[in-house]
C-alpha cells in the first residue's frame with residue numbers, strides 16, 4: 001500500500017520570495033509543499049521536486065498535503081490578495097492551524113486579520129521578512145508577531161532557515177502580539193529608506209564636490225565597507241556604482257532614470273509617526289525625497305561646485321557624516337518603536353530586534369551590534385544618543401556632518417536627509433529651542449495657553465484688549 005507523506009510546512013505564492021523561502025526550508029531538511037494561483041510559478045518550483053519538496057496545483061491538494069496542525073506561509077503581494085487568500089483558507093483550514101503572512105502587509109491590516117482568524121481558532125502570525133531574493137534562499141531576517149503559542153510551534157523551522165549573526169544566533173525573535181512583527185518590519189523599511197537616501201546624497205557630494213568618477217566612488221564605498229561603515233547597503237552601493245551598462249557604453253548608474261519608486265512601507269511608517277507624534281525627520285525626508293524625484297521640473301541649473309577641496313579630507317568627512325546620519329536614521333526608528341510599544345501595549349525587546357537585523361536583512365550593518373549593546377545596557381533608553389557610544393559619535397562627527405552640509409549648500413546639492421540628521425542632532429541636544437515663541441503665537445491667536453520655565457501651572461496672557 002502506498003503511504004502518502006505529509007509535508008511539515010506549506011508556502012503559498014511562489015514568486016521571487018516564496019519560491020526561494022520554500023527552497024530554503026527544504027534545504028534545511030523540512031518537507032515543504034508549494035502552491036500558487038499562478039501555474040507557471042508552481043511549474044518553476046516543480047523543477048526542484050524531491051521527497052521533501054512538493055509542488056501542488058490546487059488549494060485542496062495543497063491543504064491536504066500538510067501535516068496537522070497545518071503550518072503555512074503566505075508570500076504574496078500585500079493588500080487585497082492577502083485578504084482573498086485568507087478568505088479561501090478559512091474555508092479549508094481547521095482550528096489550531098497556523099497561517100503566517102510573510103509579505104510586507106500594513107500592520108493595521110494584520111491586526112484586523114489577526115482578530116478575524118482568532119474567532120475561527122486559526123492562529124495568525126504577521127511576519128516581517130527581509131533580505132530580498134538572495135536572503136530568502138540563504139538566510140533572511142525574520143520578524144514574527146502574533147500568538148506566542150503558535151510561534152513556538154513554527155520556531156524550529158524559522159530559526160533554522162534564518163540568517164545567523166557572527167555569534168551564530170538566528171536572526172529571528174518573537175517580536176510580540178498582534179501586528180507587532182509587521183510593525184517592526186515597517187520600521188526596518190523606514191530606516192532602509194533613510195539610509196538609502198543618505199547614501200544617495202553622499203554620492204551626489206562625491207560626484208559634484210569631489211568630482212569623482214564612478215570607479216573612484218565605488219572604491220570609496222568598498223573601502224568604507226571594510227571599516228565601521230560595514231553594511232549591506234555600503235557593499236551593494238559599491239557594486240551598483242561600478243556596474244557597466246549591458247546595452248550601451250558606460251556605467252548603468254548613469255543610465256538609470258533618477259525617479260524613485262516605492263511600494264510604500266516607508267510611507268506607512270511616516271503615517272504612524274504622525275499619529276504618535278514621533279520626530280522621524282530623516283525617514284520622513286527620505287520618503288518625501290522619493291516623491292520629490294517624481295515632481296522635479298528638471299529645467300533648472302545643474303549643481304556645480306566652484307570651490308576647492310582636498311579629496312582625502314572630503315572622503316574622511318563624508319564617511320563620518322554618512323556614519324552619523326545613519327545612526328540618526330536607526331535612532332529615529334527605535335524611537336518610533338518605543339513610542340508604538342507604549343501606544344499599542346507591546347513589550348518590545350530592543351536588543352533582540354537589533355540582533356535580528358545584524359545579518360540577512362537589507363539594513364544589516366556593524367552599527368547594529370552597537371545598538372544591541374546600547375539597549376542591553378539600558379532597556380528603556382529614551383533615545384539612542386543617550387547611550388555613551390552614540391553620544392560620543394555625535395560629539396566626534398557632528399562638525400564633519402556640518403561641513404558636508406555647508407559644501408552641499410555651496411554646490412546647490414539637495415541634502416534632505418543629511419540636513420535633517422544635522423538638524424535633529426542640533427535639536428535633541430539643544431536646551432534653547434525657539435518653540436517658546438511658537439507657544440506665545442498660539443496663545444495670542446487661539447488662547448491655547450502655555451507652560452512657563454520658571455514656575456508650575458498653565459498660563460494664558462491677555463495679549464490685547466478686546467475692541
Ligand SMILES: NC(=O)C1=CN([C@@H]2O[C@H](COP(=O)(O)OP(=O)(O)OC[C@H]3O[C@@H](n4cnc5c(N)ncnc54)[C@H](OP(=O)(O)O)[C@@H]3O)[C@@H](O)[C@H]2O)C=CC1
Nearest residue numbers: 013014015016017018038075076077078081103104129132
Ligand atoms: N522582493 C523583495 O525583495 C521582498 C518582498 N517582500 C514582500 O514579500 C511578498 C512577496 O514578494 P515578491 O516575491 O517580491 O512578490 P510580489 O510582491 O511581486 O507578489 C507576487 C506574488 O503575489 C501573488 N499574487 C498576486 N495577487 C494574488 C492573489 N490575488 N491571490 C494570490 N496570490 C496573488 C502573485 O501571483 P500571480 O503571479 O498570480 O500574480 C505572486 O506569487 C510581498 O508582500 C513583498 O512586499 C518582503 C521582503 C523583500
Ligand SMILES: O=C(CO)[C@H](O)[C@H](O)COP(=O)(O)O
Nearest residue numbers: 104130131262263264265362
Ligand atoms: O521589504 C523590502 C526590503 O526590505 C522590499 O524590497 C520592499 O519592496 C522595499 O521597499 P520599496 O519597494 O518601497 O523600496
